[in-house]
Amino acid sequence: MRSLLLVLTLSLLLAASQASANMAGGTTQLLGPGTAMPGDEVTFIFEVRNGSSDGEATSAVQFRFPETFRVLEGWFDDRGQNWDFAVAPYGLFTERIIFYDIDNDFAQGEILPGQVGNFYVRVAINPNADCGIYDFHWKQFGDNQGKHLHYVLGTLPYDICGIATETTSFSSIKSLY
Known part of the structure; x- marks a missing residue:
């Protein structure tokens, strides 16, 4: 009897989580x-890597943005090697994240729970390999003048091979959750 009640309870919890x-x-x-x-x-679920100038990763930390982003515009060049697109988030951030400048390692700003902003992603696809290097930064953050955070190098969790198409050398990137 107890096992039957346990199974029924687990089934109800699973159904509720799926509905949510x-x-x-x-x-x-x-x-x-x-x-x-x-x-x-x-x-977006992307990984920020601390690497050398040749793109080899020495450490990595994941940032999760569970909110939904909508692609506003995008284009490919004739060769399909560069892909720029802009996305704007709606919904709220659930974690406090601090970004650091990747050259001088000092804080450039932070994202607090409940904040929204315009997010710009620049993607550079390596034409010689099945991987890409992705640059992330906030386009408008904290004020009406479009305060910029420094570029944050990141890769989405597929085809990660650490091959650099642009300068990828930086000291460190830190985060607080």
């Missing part, structure tokens, strides 16, 4: 080269 996930937006989508078009909705 569906209400929150459904399946998580990862943003990859060639997959997001204007109007698409994506969820």
